[in-house]
Amino acid sequence: MADDSPASHRRDPIKSSVGNVAAQRRRQNAVTVGKERRESLVRAKRLCRVGPSGDGDVPGEENDMVTDEEGFLLDAQTSSAVEDLKSAIAYQGKGAMQKRVNALRELRRLLSKSEFPPVEAALKAGAIPLLVQCLSFGSPDEQLLEAAWCLTNIAAGKPEETKALLPALPLLIAHLGEKSSLPVAEQCAWALGNVAGEGEELRNVLLSQGALPPLARMMLPNKGSTVRTAAWALSNLIKGPDPKAATELIKVDGLLDAILRHLRKSDEELATEVAWVVVYLSALSNFATSVLVKSDAILLVVERLATSNSLQLLIPVLRSLGNLVAGDSHTTSTVLIPGHEITDGVIKVLVKCLKSDHRVLKKEASWVLSNIAAGSIEHKQLIYSSEAVPLLLRLLSTAPFDIRKEVAYVLGNLCVTPTGGDGKPNLIEEHLVSIVQRGCLSGFIDLVRSADIEAARLGLQFMELVLRGMPNGDGPKLVEQEDGIDAMEIYQFHENEDLRNMANGLVDKYFGENYGIDE
């Protein structure tokens, strides 16, 4: 209300200074929130803002940058909601159940609002013991659902906040049982997924409390969001580093079947989560890997790679293939036999990944190819004559560093015979000459110039192949033309003795005193 009295004039300067302070705090807050936001985006935990079956409130505010004032308000509301819950639980009279559900719902809404729910305030006000009470056996579904939802979002925060769920774990696990209603089971799985995503310690607690079998069983049905959430939670649960859980999982009755079924038929969203389970199974457990290799898994994974365009699905499916190839020599020796249809299919989808725009796909596809190229001579010939080589040569000169490194592995592996037995591996002259003639040497010499020890080592090793293996003694000349000698000179004063000796050794051997003196 406008007021011309001197009092209102005197008030104005105070208002503006408050405004400045608030703006400053907002800016500072934005920086911290920005940092936190980045971290939260990359964490393996997922906030639940919409109900499991799609119902529930739509998150109102997309503006997630909460100012200090708004933050204080939210915290205050949360504390009071917890108080309400406390009295609702204590209340024994008529309509007690509805009262409890309403209080839970109110708390759940506050915890679902922004990307940074007022978890600290909720914990301080004593939410956990109350929520545990609400999970007791025989409670109505709505109550269980809301309580589990609150716990889900509390667990999505900082490590100490997730740990606060410890008292609730046995009950959450219990409600995964086959007698629970699906939405309840799913919400409990989600909460447990967040707990498992926190770290090894909590994973071990969950495993020792028997979380694995019921979650595994939740993957057996053909479809439904419950299956998807359970698969996601399982991928967090088995991610190790201890391989025990992965081995235990593949042994669950009907699970391998379910995995194959989902990979074959399910929609992309569900197949994505199942593929991540396969990623961890194949990366951690040799037993699981051999089981998968003997099954149809590779075929199904190749099929998905060929038909899908969803990056979300392609990443875990490609990685599964990579892990199965890397983890078990049987894959290349007994399944991916050169000349068989499945092998052609694998090369084809890897080429598709090399052609994609996505960095992760190009890098990991190169990695898979490098492992196949580490197989038999027939494998090397197969890759050498495929569409992959021209693509790889181009990537070697144009792609970002991490991709170039993997590409280098493929190309180098194509040029040497399989390792096995004693004596140095022989060169495959035809392959070496061809790719050098197509201009790959400068790419390798670039790797020598990088600060990455592994890459520099690769570059020097390839240079050795060229120096030794190019016919007519052309090697040294070619290396010199590409400024290879300059590159090796970097290592004269390099900290790494291994690289220093390698570079000096090559220079001594191939560019000695008599180099350049024509006959």
Add this chain to the structure above:
Amino acid sequence: MAMVVDYKHDSSFPYWTSIRRRFAPDSPFFSSGNIERELLAKQVALDFTEDERNQLEKMIDTDARGVFCPIVGCGARLTLLEDFEDHYNTRHTASCSVCSRVYPTSRLLSIHVSEAHDSFFQAKVARGYAMYECLVEGCDLKFKNYKGRQQHLVDKHKFPTSFEFFKKAHPSKKQRLKNQRKRAVNKKDEEVSSKMEVENEMVEGLVSAVSKLSTSDSSPSTVSFGRRNARGLTFVPRSVQPPLQKK
């Protein structure tokens, strides 16, 4: 690191061997894919701006540990692997204008120039002065001969015995091309000078010449045509050419 190196060959070079490489699920090799997974999952709910996406990808690219320049004595911190080449080109390519050898620091270059191209340096050595500086900055010890300095580097500073400050055998590409051209015109003498060592006869001649010159007490004890900030030369003997201007 996943790469296993086979050292069973009797030769000292670790040859390229093709082997399967396997990575643990939490290996840094997989981190960009893992981050992509979480970003994609949350993108549905959160709607990133183009800017935010780029910032996040940059975060993925940069190795959190950072990389340090591996050239001895440098230690500069590089945020991206790609920075190394730039850093190296600006900070570590000091090249000798006489013989085109490249050194990673101006100090090492200047030591090289004194030791390899400065007749006065050799003259003083011949007269018994300790002229060979320790290569480690801050050590300040000097030695009467190359071997003595080398031994000091190995004994005191743990340099490997294979380390050679002055490597005779690899004239640079520029020099070799120059040599080839000159040889084509059949001047055998040039081959000798391409060896880049100061000949003994020249030194002897200089020593006697120097002893005939009168030097005041204020002349600097070390005279060189390096890139060090000289305190000035009190004389320039006619028999030694000043170095060419560095490009």
